[in-house]
Amino acid sequence: MNEEVPQSGASSFFCVRERKVIMSSEWLSVAEIFGEDVFNDAVMQERLPKKVYKKLKQTIEEGKELDLETADVIAHEMKEWAIEKGATHYTHWFQPLTGVTAEKHDAFITAPKEDGKVLMSFSGKELIKGEQLGAYCKMFNEVTLKPGCEIGYHEHHGETETYYLTKGAGIYNDNGKEYPVEVGDVTFCADGNGHGIKNAGEEDLVFVALILKE
16 A cells, blocks of 8 residues: 655654554654553552452562462453453563563464354463473573564573574674574573574574573
């Protein structure tokens, strides 16, 4: 679909929805829309039972473990809230202590049942995956880097991190020295050391990342 961008002095912005281009003659203020559609504290207070909200706050503020029963209630309300906003997918957002992130996307929709219908599902297990792996496991996740993207160099203190490549190829930074890596390679960053990885290829770079506390 081709649309001409106005050449006049009037300001315009584009909003893409279902492949249709919607134009507005007014400025869109980032400051005004920042923080919209966020499952924040106010939303949680409104939608969660008081007991569940209290347990969640203890987890956030005091680091207490979130039990699966409570997590299921939170996940259900998050899913219902998100669907009301038009969401169809959720994202596992991997965010190390750098300015670069990676994501893994999953759909709320389940595989069709025997009658051909589907369900919209999101369980508490998706919220507490890390906790299911034991006290020494900080993170265990599949990470996808699009071509040209990277996880910048960062150090680990009091923990180690291992990468296992399952798709694509990239460049691994081991304490400042770069090495090519490909499917089947395993990298290890010891406590007190630093590393990073970038996708220098033309297809997705996928790897499993494991962070263990020392």
